Amino acid sequence: MINSNVFDYVNVLGKAADAAWQRNEIISHNMSNVDTPGYKRQDIDFESQLRRALGKSRYETVDSKVSHLNGTELEAKVYTDMANFSYRLDGNNVDIDTEGVELASNQIKYNGLIDCFNQEFANLKMAMR
Numbered sequence: 001m002i003n004s005n006v007f008d009y010v011n012v013l014g015k016a017a018d019a020a021w022q023r024n025e026i027i028s029h030n031m032s033n034v035d036t037p038g039y040k041r042q043d044i045d046f047e048s049q050l051r052r053a054l055g056k057s058r059y060e061t062v063d064s065k066v067s068h069l070n071g072t073e074l075e076a077k078v079y080t081d082m083a084n085f086s087y088r089l090d091g092n093n094v095d096i097d098t099e100g101v102e103l104a105s106n107q108i109k110y111n112g113l114i115d116c117f118n119q120e121f122a123n124l125k126m127a128m129r
């Protein structure tokens with residue numbers, strides 16, 4: 001059997017795409033609860049998990065850092081954002097305009113991740129020829 005780390009980047013891209021997809025769902029949930037009294041907006045944190053996992057050792061190449069990642073280090077965490085802050089007297093802290101911008105920004109990020117996925121598989125396909 002050939003020992004290869006050919007799917008290391010694909011695995012990281014997969015985790016990032018999953019987190020972006022989950023963030024889309026969370027933002028949509030926030031938007032649907034814009035008028036729910038006491039609702040606090042939710043968000044997900046994947047980027048700092050990835051930054052922390054890749055920043056463990058300063059003197060390694062990115063390839064080496066990615067190959068040493070395991071799935072448990074890259075678990076996105078859902079959290080309540082600005083729990084003590086409210087826009088309205090009913091305790092809700094969802095701003096529909098902000099959520100719309102976040103949704104558009106996240107969609108661009110997700111599309112970029114899918115493009116990277118496609119490029120990785122195109123590279124693998126070319127290498128197999």
